[in-house]
Amino acid sequence: MTTAEGPERADFWRTTLRPWTLAFAVGIVLTGVAVALVSTTPASLARGLAIVGLLGAAYAFLGYPAARRGHAGLAHAYLTAVCVLTPLATANAPVSAILLFISYSHIWFFATSRRLAVVLTLVLTIGVFGGFAWLEDFSESGTRDAVIQGLIAAAFATLLGLWVTYIAEQSEERAELLAQLGAAQDELARTSHDAGVMAERERLAREIHDTLAQGFTSIVMLAQTAEAELVDGASAGATERVRLIETTARDNLAEARALVAAFAPAGLTDATLREALDRLASRFTAETGIAVEVEHPAQELVLGRAHEVVVLRVAQESLTNVRPHAAASSARVRLSVGADGGAQLEIADDGRGIDPAHAEGFGLRGMRDRVDATGGRIEVGSPVSGGTVVRVQLPAPSSTEESP
Numbered sequence: 001m002t003t004a005e006g007p008e009r010a011d012f013w014r015t016t017l018r019p020w021t022l023a024f025a026v027g028i029v030l031t032g033v034a035v036a037l038v039s040t041t042p043a044s045l046a047r048g049l050a051i052v053g054l055l056g057a058a059y060a061f062l063g064y065p066a067a068r069r070g071h072a073g074l075a076h077a078y079l080t081a082v083c084v085l086t087p088l089a090t091a092n093a094p095v096s097a098i099l100l101f102i103s104y105s106h107i108w109f110f111a112t113s114r115r116l117a118v119v120l121t122l123v124l125t126i127g128v129f130g131g132f133a134w135l136e137d138f139s140e141s142g143t144r145d146a147v148i149q150g151l152i153a154a155a156f157a158t159l160l161g162l163w164v165t166y167i168a169e170q171s172e173e174r175a176e177l178l179a180q181l182g183a184a185q186d187e188l189a190r191t192s193h194d195a196g197v198m199a200e201r202e203r204l205a206r207e208i209h210d211t212l213a214q215g216f217t218s219i220v221m222l223a224q225t226a227e228a229e230l231v232d233g234a235s236a237g238a239t240e241r242v243r244l245i246e247t248t249a250r251d252n253l254a255e256a257r258a259l260v261a262a263f264a265p266a267g268l269t270d271a272t273l274r275e276a277l278d279r280l281a282s283r284f285t286a287e288t289g290i291a292v293e294v295e296h297p298a299q300e301l302v303l304g305r306a307h308e309v310v311v312l313r314v315a316q317e318s319l320t321n322v323r324p325h326a327a328a329s330s331a332r333v334r335l336s337v338g339a340d341g342g343a344q345l346e347i348a349d350d351g352r353g354i355d356p357a358h359a360e361g362f363g364l365r366g367m368r369d370r371v372d373a374t375g376g377r378i379e380v381g382s383p384v385s386g387g388t389v390v391r392v393q394l395p396a397p398s399s400t401e402e403s404p
Helices: 010-016 017-038 042-069 072-090 093-109 114-135 140-231 235-260 273-288 305-326 363-373
Strands: 292-294 329-337 344-347 377-381 390-393
Touching: 017 042, 017 072, 017 093, 042 072, 042 093, 042 114, 042 140, 042 363, 072 093, 072 114, 072 305, 093 114, 093 140, 114 140, 140 235, 140 273, 140 292, 140 305, 140 363, 235 273, 273 329, 305 329, 305 344, 305 363
Parallel strands: 292 329
Antiparallel strands: 329 344, 344 390, 377 390
16 A cells, blocks of 8 residues: 555455455456457467466465555565556457556555555556557547547546545544554553552551551550559559550551541541630650640631641641650740631740751641642741741632632
8 A cells, every 4th residue: 555655555455355355356357258258269268267367366476465564565566467467458358457556556455665556556547548559550539549548547637636636645644543543542541540659649648647646656655654663563653554545556546447447537536626726736746745835715716627627737736746855844835826817827836946958858848748738838947046946827718629
């Protein structure tokens, strides 16, 4: 099949081979029958059938393998046979012009470029209609008729071949574009799936860090304190530590169940945000001895559930960082209403502050990710007066966000 630039189109040949072979067989049979009906001498009949047979053999041994293998050399050899045998058949029996339907179509099917197809079309036309003029002894009228008929046949075959070639190439381009589109969609689906998996892993990592890991840290520290008190004979203090261990373990269990079920934090399932913050501060004070003051806004602060989760998790992580790093004696959690109706959260302690050269840990990065996801801002720094301050500003929840 012809192309714009010349390379053979083996795929096209293979996919359209069956109908082309069937059409060729029908054309060969019709030509043979026509030659048998019009032949006036046994010699003419024998020559006609021999030429038709040779054309069939050329397709079987040259054309068909060329189409199956996409072999340009075999295709060119077959087209040479077509351009030789078709004029011989028409010169022997003009009724063999039936073969032109096959020959012209095969030229445009097998030729590897438009230019080659046009040249072969002209060569075949000259051979066939030149033979008609020869049969008329090149008489003026016979030659004129052959030239006119040849021009019409060549023009029709060329225009039809160019049009069919254009349609075939457009179909192939569309098929290639569809294949590329399908591949792109598959790649996009894989990329989206991988991105979703990574995002879910990061979410689970943050949740585990902000809940279970902190709870287990509390349990370990409480257990160590209880052990030390038992050694010192302070059984009452150890009993209180054991009670706190049990409470913390139960809270961790509730958080684990909520995490598995993809629910909101356990602290918010049966309490308001105000109550959850108060409970967080009380437990932190009981575990560490660090006094935590919680300040709530005078008016009711209406937040969506997603914003409440961010506020609670940031408060948890900030207080958790006070425990090992700050060497603080007190901390303050202040929740207020922002100018735009959103939430402002500030967690401050009187500890040693943050070393600017210290790299951010997983907890702080997790807080930034949570706040960024809501469109808010977070600032972490150490004021001149000392200690560490975490400030978070969350935008007002949209009307479509789930309310608490």
